[in-house]
Amino acid sequence: MGGKNFSGRGRRLGLLSSGGLAFAVAAAILAPSSPAQAQYGPYTCVNGLVWREAVSSDHVCVSPQWRSKTWEENRIGPSQVQPGGGPYGPDTCKQGFVWRETRPSDHVCVSVQSRTDNRRANGNAYTGYAHPDQLPANGTHAYWTQYGSQLAVSPSHFDFHGWEPARGYQSGMANFGSYYGDRVVTPRECRQSPNRNMYVLAVDETTGIVSNAGRVAVPLCLYP
Known part of the structure; x- marks a missing residue:
C-alpha cells in the first residue's frame, strides 16, 4: 500500500x-x-x-x-x-x-x-499528485502537428489537461478534429509559446489512471 x-x-x-x-x-x-x-x-x-x-x-x-x-x-x-x-x-x-x-x-x-x-x-x-511531471506515459502522447499549428493528443477518448509548473492546472482542451487518428485539442494556427512549457496529463475516467502524455510548448490560443 x-x-x-x-x-x-x-x-x-x-x-x-x-x-x-x-x-x-x-x-x-x-x-x-x-x-x-x-x-x-x-x-x-x-x-x-x-x-x-x-x-x-x-x-x-x-x-x-x-x-x-x-x-x-x-x-x-x-x-x-x-x-x-x-x-x-x-x-x-x-x-x-x-x-x-x-x-x-x-x-x-x-x-x-x-x-x-x-x-x-x-x-x-x-x-x-505531488509530481505530475513524473507520472508514466502509459502509452499516451501529446505533440505539436507537422507545421506546429495545432496540438494533438492520443488516445483520443481520454480527457486531457495541461499542467504548467509556474501556473498550475489548465483546462480548455476541446476537440478540434483529428490528425492521423489522434485528437486535435487546439484550433487552427494556434501559436506556441517561445518560452513556456507544460505537461499534458491524460485521464482515463473509467479507471482513474492518470498519465503524463508529454512536455510541450504552451498553446497561447488556450493559455495566454
Missing part, C-alpha cells in the same frame, strides 16, 4: 457524500516533496491525501476519510449482493444499490451517490 501521507491538509475539497461530508478529491496547489512522499513513486499523493484503494492498484488520491469509507464499502459490499444473483449475474446488487465501478471490474455494491462521487473522483484524479 502507498500514498499514505496524513500530514498537512489537501487544498482542494469537494465531492459531498450522501451524508453531506466533504471529502478532498485533489489538491490544486502542489506541496513540496518530502522523503515520506518519495517512497510511493510517481503516483505519490500531495500532502493530506491518500490512495483510495477501492481495488488493487487504485491510486486515485482522496482524503483519509474517503479511503476509510471505501474500505468499509468493501467490507459490507457482499451483504448488499442479491442472493442467488440476478439479471447482471452473480454480482447483481440488491434493489437500491449499484456497482461502484471505480474500475470496470469493481462490482462492490454501494449507493448511487457513492458511484457518482467516485466517478467524479476518477475524472479529477489528475489534480491529486
Whole structure:
C-alpha cells in the first residue's frame, strides 16, 4: 500500500457524500516533496491525501476519510449482493444499490451517490499528485502537428489537461478534429509559446489512471 501521507491538509475539497461530508478529491496547489512522499513513486499523493484503494492498484488520491469509507464499502459490499444473483449475474446488487465501478471490474455494491462521487473522483484524479511531471506515459502522447499549428493528443477518448509548473492546472482542451487518428485539442494556427512549457496529463475516467502524455510548448490560443 502507498500514498499514505496524513500530514498537512489537501487544498482542494469537494465531492459531498450522501451524508453531506466533504471529502478532498485533489489538491490544486502542489506541496513540496518530502522523503515520506518519495517512497510511493510517481503516483505519490500531495500532502493530506491518500490512495483510495477501492481495488488493487487504485491510486486515485482522496482524503483519509474517503479511503476509510471505501474500505468499509468493501467490507459490507457482499451483504448488499442479491442472493442467488440476478439479471447482471452473480454480482447483481440488491434493489437500491449499484456497482461502484471505480474500475470496470469493481462490482462492490454501494449507493448511487457513492458511484457518482467516485466517478467524479476518477475524472479529477489528475489534480491529486505531488509530481505530475513524473507520472508514466502509459502509452499516451501529446505533440505539436507537422507545421506546429495545432496540438494533438492520443488516445483520443481520454480527457486531457495541461499542467504548467509556474501556473498550475489548465483546462480548455476541446476537440478540434483529428490528425492521423489522434485528437486535435487546439484550433487552427494556434501559436506556441517561445518560452513556456507544460505537461499534458491524460485521464482515463473509467479507471482513474492518470498519465503524463508529454512536455510541450504552451498553446497561447488556450493559455495566454
